[in-house]
Amino acid sequence: MLTRTDNESLTRVGPGTPMGIYMRRHWIPFLLSEELVQRDGAPLRVRLLGEDLIAFRDTDGRLGLLDRYCPHRRVDLFFGRNEDCGLRCVYHGWKFDVTGAVTDMPAEPAGTPLLESVRIKSYPIREWGGVIWAYMGDSASVPPAPPQLEWGLVPDNARLVTKRLQQNNYAQSLEGGIDSAHVGILHSRLDPEKAHLPFGERQLSVSDRLPHMGTDKTPRFFVRPADYGLMIGARRNSGPDSYYWRITQFLLPFYTIIPRTSEDDPITGHAWVPIDDENTWTFTMTWHPKRALTEKDIEHTLGIDVPVLNDGSYRPQLDRSTEYGLDRDMQRLRNATGIDGIGLQDAAVQESMGPIVDRSLETLGATDAAIVAFRRLMLRNARGTESDVAATAQNPDWYRVRSAGVVLPRETDFVAGAAPFMAI
Ligand code: FES
Ligand SMILES: [Fe+2]
Structure with missing residues (x-):
């Protein structure tokens, strides 16, 4: 939980607010x-x-x-x-x-x-x-260049960027982006043949490519500070001698990079850009470090992305005014939510908290470690007003990192073990 004062400091981004001043020290993607x-x-x-x-x-x-x-x-x-x-x-x-x-x-x-x-x-x-x-x-x-995130460095044909409106504060969406614990629940698919069994026994994995996510639903979180923000390791049991690590990157002030499932898949990242205190542009970046995106990559990405209206507003086709297309039969038989699509499932729960969630009413658990670290880091930066520049904005090369999803021997430190996968 946060005090109401801290919650205000974290979420208010208008001119003259501490967080607003801090964010304005960076290049901000907006179109x-x-x-x-x-x-x-x-x-x-x-x-x-x-x-x-x-x-x-x-x-x-x-x-x-x-x-x-x-x-x-x-x-x-x-x-x-x-x-x-x-x-x-x-x-x-x-x-x-x-x-x-x-x-x-x-x-x-x-x-x-x-x-x-x-x-x-x-x-x-x-x-x-x-x-x-x-x-x-x-x-x-003025900072020397925008952050050298990998999606900006690859050729145009290796990158897909989409955006959509989300009607809640940026931090609420970002906290969903670094919260690996919800993935095995919110986004889980259910086996319709097992409708008579309890929820926990009916879950198929989120994706066929992510077998560990369904089998170990209580990841342990390890958060390491980095020049650019945070490295967040979610550890799940894999074999008797190994762990499956999903390492998500948080890059100041509002970027995330989520792990891919195999070396050949594209990588996905987000920018959660505040329109104002109560609305956010959710940018989704999909890119491949080594090759052009294929039609299949693009189809897959758009399949989990939220479809938007074709009128230039980038508003989702389904939103809270239509309950995100919630289908109770689907919820009973096929997935956790009754809502179709990972992005829309995220939007539904995040917007359902209200435009700015009252964090003084929360009850945080062990899997919220990354969220606590994110809030602390953001508040510390917003309050560090002694300098009129942000180190991250002045060092765009710090952003040259990747996420990783790797199986490592139990005794291996996750940052060291994943380093070859995270290097650009
Ligand atoms: S020129 Fe008169 S209002 Fe703009
Ligand atoms: Fe999600």
């Missing part, structure tokens, strides 16, 4: 590249860390991220004209370039000093790794 392709195309409304912004690609292909509202009389620039290297407010014609400078004020007298003195808030922006990134921190300390 898929596919969302902002067209030069002089429609500007895109963006909400990020509780700020209302507008994104556009100008005539020369440069990207801009500006305050949503015109500094003149506060018109929404979504209605603006994106033309000739700038975004023009349609009310009185003030025009802004991607740097935030005003380049035209047609309704003001010629030579107006306002042209020089007025600026609109603008943030540096980058396009890399199939996503578009913003830097919303102090402009004097």
Whole structure:
């Protein structure tokens, strides 16, 4: 559990909040590249860390991220004209370039000093790794590059990035991402032939590729600090002399990488990006370090991903307004939840806690060790305001790590034993 004060510190990300300031010291992915392709195309409304912004690609292909509202009389620039290297407010014609400078004020007298003195808030922006990134921190300390996560380093054809809206705080989703203990329960499939048996005796493994997950449902957690965040080892019994280790990476401030099941499978990671305190972009990255993704890889990924509406909103097709498609017959016979798809099962339980779960009411158990470590680390970073930079943001190479799922002899330290699998 957390005190209410700590819970506030962990979850509030708006301007001026400790966590908001900390996150703003990093490059933040917020759009898929596919969302902002067209030069002089429609500007895109963006909400990020509780700020209302507008994104556009100008005539020369440069990207801009500006305050949503015109500094003149506060018109929404979504209605603006994106033309000739700038975004023009349609009310009185003030025009802004991607740097935030005003380049035209047609309704003001010629030579107006306002042209020089007025600026609109603008943030540096980058396009890399199939996503578009913003830097919303102090402009004097822009980090050198986005974090060199492996999904950004591989060729475009070796990577798939999707995103979807989740209607809860970022930390709630992230805690699901580092919580290996729920996998064998929430995502378990049931044998319909054994409907007469108790739940524990009916479970098939989550996936045919993960036999240990179903057989040992009480993993022991070992958490190690790392430069970039945390290395989380979940240990399950395998053979008499061996353990099956699933090592998940948490990378500050909101990335996770989950273990793959075999060397030939693609790897999956997430970015849980706060739209505001109560909404999150769940980015899912799937990539293969050595080869292009095959159609089968993509089909498999999209099969466990949450299908979204085709209207540019990235809202899931099923959400709490439709109870996530809950089917009680499916729940009785075929799986734990009656909800179809791993991503949707996660979304259902995470959103069901409310937009910001009250962590003062929790009862944590032994399998919550990683979650406790995550909260401590985040709170420590958010409160470490003596420096105006974050070490992780200034060292993008720290992010060059992978997750791992390995069977190791019982006497082998999990970090040492998995090192060859985690190296990039
Ligand atoms: S409100 Fe935008 S130019 Fe007047
Ligand atoms: Fe899950």
